[in-house]
Amino acid sequence: MSDLTDSAEWKALKKHFKAISHVHMRDLFNEDSERFEQFSVSLNDILLDYSKNRITNETVKLLMDLMRITNVEKHRARMFAGENVNCTESRPALHVALRNRSNKPVMVNGEDVMPKINAVLSKMRDFSERVRSGRLRGYDGRRIRSIVNIGIGGSDLGPHVVCDAMKPFAQRGLKVHFVSNADATHLVETLKQLEPETTLFIISSKTFTTQETLLNAHSARKWFVDLVGDEKAVAKHFVAVSTNHEATSKFGINPDNVFEFWDWVGGRYSLWSAIGLPIALYIGMDHFEDLLLGAHEMDQHFESAPLEQNMPVILAMLGIWYNNFFDAQSHAVMPYSQYMERLPAYLQQLDMESNGKTIDRQNQRVNYLTGPIIWGQSGTNGQHAFFQLLHQGTKPVPADFLIPALSQNPLGLHHRVLFSNCLAQTKALMLGKKYTEALEEMQGAGSSSEEIDGAIEHKVFEGNKPTNTIIFERLDPKTLGSIMALYEHKVFVQGVVWNINSFDQWGVEYGKVLAGEIQQDLAQPGNVDDHDSSTNGLINYRKGVYFQDVDRRKLD
Ligand code: F6P
Numbered sequence: 001m002s003d004l005t006d007s008a009e010w011k012a013l014k015k016h017f018k019a020i021s022h023v024h025m026r027d028l029f030n031e032d033s034e035r036f037e038q039f040s041v042s043l044n045d046i047l048l049d050y051s052k053n054r055i056t057n058e059t060v061k062l063l064m065d066l067m068r069i070t071n072v073e074k075h076r077a078r079m080f081a082g083e084n085v086n087c088t089e090s091r092p093a094l095h096v097a098l099r100n101r102s103n104k105p106v107m108v109n110g111e112d113v114m115p116k117i118n119a120v121l122s123k124m125r126d127f128s129e130r131v132r133s134g135r136l137r138g139y140d141g142r143r144i145r146s147i148v149n150i151g152i153g154g155s156d157l158g159p160h161v162v163c164d165a166m167k168p169f170a171q172r173g174l175k176v177h178f179v180s181n182a183d184a185t186h187l188v189e190t191l192k193q194l195e196p197e198t199t200l201f202i203i204s205s206k207t208f209t210t211q212e213t214l215l216n217a218h219s220a221r222k223w224f225v226d227l228v229g230d231e232k233a234v235a236k237h238f239v240a241v242s243t244n245h246e247a248t249s250k251f252g253i254n255p256d257n258v259f260e261f262w263d264w265v266g267g268r269y270s271l272w273s274a275i276g277l278p279i280a281l282y283i284g285m286d287h288f289e290d291l292l293l294g295a296h297e298m299d300q301h302f303e304s305a306p307l308e309q310n311m312p313v314i315l316a317m318l319g320i321w322y323n324n325f326f327d328a329q330s331h332a333v334m335p336y337s338q339y340m341e342r343l344p345a346y347l348q349q350l351d352m353e354s355n356g357k358t359i360d361r362q363n364q365r366v367n368y369l370t371g372p373i374i375w376g377q378s379g380t381n382g383q384h385a386f387f388q389l390l391h392q393g394t395k396p397v398p399a400d401f402l403i404p405a406l407s408q409n410p411l412g413l414h415h416r417v418l419f420s421n422c423l424a425q426t427k428a429l430m431l432g433k434k435y436t437e438a439l440e441e442m443q444g445a446g447s448s449s450e451e452i453d454g455a456i457e458h459k460v461f462e463g464n465k466p467t468n469t470i471i472f473e474r475l476d477p478k479t480l481g482s483i484m485a486l487y488e489h490k491v492f493v494q495g496v497v498w499n500i501n502s503f504d505q506w507g508v509e510y511g512k513v514l515a516g517e518i519q520q521d522l523a524q525p526g527n528v529d530d531h532d533s534s535t536n537g538l539i540n541y542r543k544g545v546y547f548q549d550v551d552r553r554k555l556d
Helices: 008-020 025-031 057-069 072-080 114-133 157-165 184-191 211-228 231-236 245-251 274-283 285-304 311-325 343-355 387-392 414-431 435-444 449-459 477-497 506-523 533-546 550-554
Strands: 040-043 046-049 146-150 175-179 199-204 238-242 258-260 330-335 373-376 399-404 467-472
Touching (some): 008 057, 008 311, 025 414, 040 285, 046 477, 057 072, 057 311, 057 477, 072 285, 114 258, 114 274, 114 285, 146 211, 157 274, 157 343, 175 184, 184 211, 199 211, 238 245, 258 274, 311 330, 311 477, 387 414, 414 467, 435 449
Parallel strands (some): 146 199, 199 238, 238 258, 399 467
Antiparallel strands (some): 040 046
């Protein structure tokens, strides 16, 4: 038994779970007309309605008790103070400093990092304004029309979700592309749309050693030089965002064109740093700063709101409730906003790379479930794909629904339809449909008794499926910043409760080493036999096909 599962607070929740597991939310709503008021909380225009959860006041109290014994408040203070919360890499995790709009000093090893952060923000402003206004042009004097961000993981997902979501705020005539996959198709299909003279490449990599990114960067550079025929033109079309200056200059990027950040910024928490450069270019620095402000306001809320009214804390504790007591394996995220389509992909890295851990901070194996599988899709598309399983499947899937009250594209009845679908889903998931209701419905439709007998059981919905709804006025940079910070802090709180380090990712590193070895094996003809038989068989299949004749080798 660990300290956590052995604690009186954990045991009290286990006991409470037994008592509440047969209680239906429908009855909880019937008993309390103020349930919505009681279980909702807001910050600025963002309202979190968590009333459609399998909770009572007692549940919330017990969950907060559990959280208090894990010292969430102390850990939170350590993170904001720049202490080494990333214990396996002995580093702070200071994404909150990047958006510290109050400018209060933040100390790392005795140094206030705010002047450095502000200097990079000024450099981003200067650069993005010059590009957007056309003062900074390509090598032949033409305006930059396309930005291509080459990066992967945190150096792709954050800026990508924001640029997609902030399309209405983009400058007309300026496009942004994201290339991440080692599959050349990603780069090749992107380059087909571009002219080198009007394209600016941003090579985004914290380490500047990530294989996929360097591969794409070198291929993009070759494409550029081959078409332009002048190496010197590279300086006007390639910039880098990295902590590794040696590697960026080795790649041939002028130090003036390198936007720096620091090792105390985790990859998946880096969109607030110079990794956000494509955002600043695409929507302008004022809007990028609004995004930072929104995140900062969520930081302040997280730091100061009482735990019971603290949005990230509430989301975190509800997640723990389902993950650890209902044994829910996954958590779904459904943005009812086409602009937020990439949010689930972004949250997958944020949550699963942070809390997909088995070893706790005292180097012991945990004996409870940690981070859930995050998945989802934009509404209403998901309704016509996987929602059936949410309604009538055998697995519990708690879910977050996100929706703006107003559309950026008011067109006819579209938003009303979208909005009503979102609420219809959360209502149906909560309420379900009783046998008597299904019967009444079938009888009303004139079904025969055979028809009723044959189908009625299938038309009953258990309901009692938990959802959170996050509603906000309109999707703008500030609101988006707050929502993304909300999820960052949710993940942080869960990591604290599970006693794991949410800021490292050792699992990812192992795959990189093995890929290097297999790559060597693929270079020469002749079968290999020094891996397991499955890996040998697959390597030898590819070799057999590839080395068959010279023409095939040209395909690589
Ligand atoms: O996927 C592992 C990872 O290390 C992520 O944490 C990171 O965001 C990504 O690779 C990219 O790393 P880099 O920015 O150093 O290229």
